[in-house]
Amino acid sequence: MAVYTSLTLEEANDWFTTSFDLGEMHAFKGISDGIENTNFFIDANNKGFITEYVLTIFERLQFDQLPYYLNLMLFLSNHHIKVPTPFLNRQHQILDTIKNKPAAIVSKLEGSPRLSPNLDHCAKVARMLASMHLVGKNYSAHQENLRSLPWWKSVVREIIPFLDDAKKTLLTAEIDFQTQFFNSPNYSELPFGACHCDLFRDNVLFKDNDELSGFFDFYFAGTDKWLFDVAVTVNDWCIELQTGAFDPARLDAFLDAYQEIRPFTTSETIAWPKMLRAAALRFWISRLWDFYIPRNAQLLTPHDPSHFEKILQLRIQHAN
Numbered sequence: 001m002a003v004y005t006s007l008t009l010e011e012a013n014d015w016f017t018t019s020f021d022l023g024e025m026h027a028f029k030g031i032s033d034g035i036e037n038t039n040f041f042i043d044a045n046n047k048g049f050i051t052e053y054v055l056t057i058f059e060r061l062q063f064d065q066l067p068y069y070l071n072l073m074l075f076l077s078n079h080h081i082k083v084p085t086p087f088l089n090r091q092h093q094i095l096d097t098i099k100n101k102p103a104a105i106v107s108k109l110e111g112s113p114r115l116s117p118n119l120d121h122c123a124k125v126a127r128m129l130a131s132m133h134l135v136g137k138n139y140s141a142h143q144e145n146l147r148s149l150p151w152w153k154s155v156v157r158e159i160i161p162f163l164d165d166a167k168k169t170l171l172t173a174e175i176d177f178q179t180q181f182f183n184s185p186n187y188s189e190l191p192f193g194a195c196h197c198d199l200f201r202d203n204v205l206f207k208d209n210d211e212l213s214g215f216f217d218f219y220f221a222g223t224d225k226w227l228f229d230v231a232v233t234v235n236d237w238c239i240e241l242q243t244g245a246f247d248p249a250r251l252d253a254f255l256d257a258y259q260e261i262r263p264f265t266t267s268e269t270i271a272w273p274k275m276l277r278a279a280a281l282r283f284w285i286s287r288l289w290d291f292y293i294p295r296n297a298q299l300l301t302p303h304d305p306s307h308f309e310k311i312l313q314l315r316i317q318h319a320n
Contacts, residue, residue: 005038005057005099012055016042019089019096020105026050033202035290035302036060037219041108052108054084061219063095063102068143069218070094070104072136072194079135082128082214084109111205111213122237122250123257124212125204129196129233130261132215133226136194145197145222147282149182155289162292167309174281174312181274187225189267195229196221200236227268230258231279235311244311273319280315284308 007015013025023046031039031054038057043050058066070086071094077085084106089096096103114121156175160168181187196203198220205213238251264272287305294302 004059005101007040007098012040012042015096015098016044016055016105020087021090022046022053022087022105023049023051042105053087054106054108056104056106056219057098058102058104058219061102065143065146066095066102066104068141069221070106071141072139072221073106073218075139076132076135079138081132081135082109082212083218084214084216109205109214109216111207113202113204114206114210115201117201117237117250119249119253120210121206122254124206124210125199125233125237126254126257127261128212128215129199129229130258132196133193133229134262139194142223145195145220145224145228147197147220147286148222148224149178152178152282152285155285159285159288159292163288170309170313171285174277174316178274178278178281181271181278186267186271189265190225190227190271191265191268192223192225194221195224195226197224197229197232199229199233225275226262227264227271227275228279230255231272231275232282235276235279235283235315239311241307244307244314273315276315277312277319280308280312284312 007028009025009028012028016022016025023044025042026045027041027043029041031041033039037059040055042053042055044053061069073083074086074094076083086094087105087107088094089105094104096105117125153175156171160171163171196215196218198217199215203217204215207213234246234251234254238246238254240247284305287303287308290302291305
């Protein structure tokens with residue numbers, strides 16, 4: 001959880017009313033969730049109606065990288081996938097600047113996360129993820145997942161001095177394994193397109209009646225293999241949090257529902273155990289990085305890296 005850029009109500013309202021034609025700020029609150037960007041909830045009074053928005057200040061992503069994410073959200077929203085809608089500023093631009101950092105305003109989804117999901121929650125998320133993949137085939141922009149294999153290799157060089165011998169051995173062996181997988185004919189055959197790449201339980205909201213409200217936090221998205229997106233998602237939605245082991249009923253519900261919309265190809269079925277490992281490795285590396293090389297921030301509490309270490313070990317065991 002993090003807030004990196006502080007704003008007063010006066011600073012925020014001045015920027016909001018100057019940059020956007022969305023009314024005047026009525027309330028303003030920092031959001032503690034998330035570890036990459038600074039986020040605030042905004043309530044704006046627009047001609048007597050209170051509308052809720054989310055302000056995101058981007059702390060790592062650069063101006064030239066951000067149009068991919070924001071335009072993807074706008075594209076998906078315009079094609080009836082439930083995601084936050086970005087708003088254009090007074091200059092009709094999707095990206096603005098505050099305190100010399102890129103910033104954007106998007107709509108706020110209703111509802112709350114389901115941190116203890118049932119079979120129905122998993123199935124609903126799976127169907128929408130599959131629909132998002134198919135719709136995203138027609139999204140014309142292309143930007144590689146910035147947290148894929150090249151990033152893993154770069155970060156491992158930074159964090160490996162902090163690790164004990166057992167973790168070093170596991171990490172380097174899995175990097176070697178994934179390098180071979182990513183360079184294999186099987187991997188090259190996997191279908192790809194726009195992916196969320198971070199669809200954890202806390203990035204999905206449901207209304208009180210358990211209607212799926214939508215997916216948010218697309219700022220790890222990228223052009224990647226759809227199977228990677230599925231593997232990231234089931235490694236969070238379909239596990240017992242204490243052990244990292246799959247809950248077979250939730251996993252079956254998710255995969256069955258996903259394949260109602262988009263069945264796996266033969267190549268995907270073959271690659272599935274390896275991709276589950278890749279998804280676990282990606283988040284073990286990022287949590288090690290946040291833990292050992294943290295950034296200064298208010299409210300920052302890095303996630304426990306050992307969670308994804310356990311998941312990776314389990315995925316390796318069951319792949320053999």
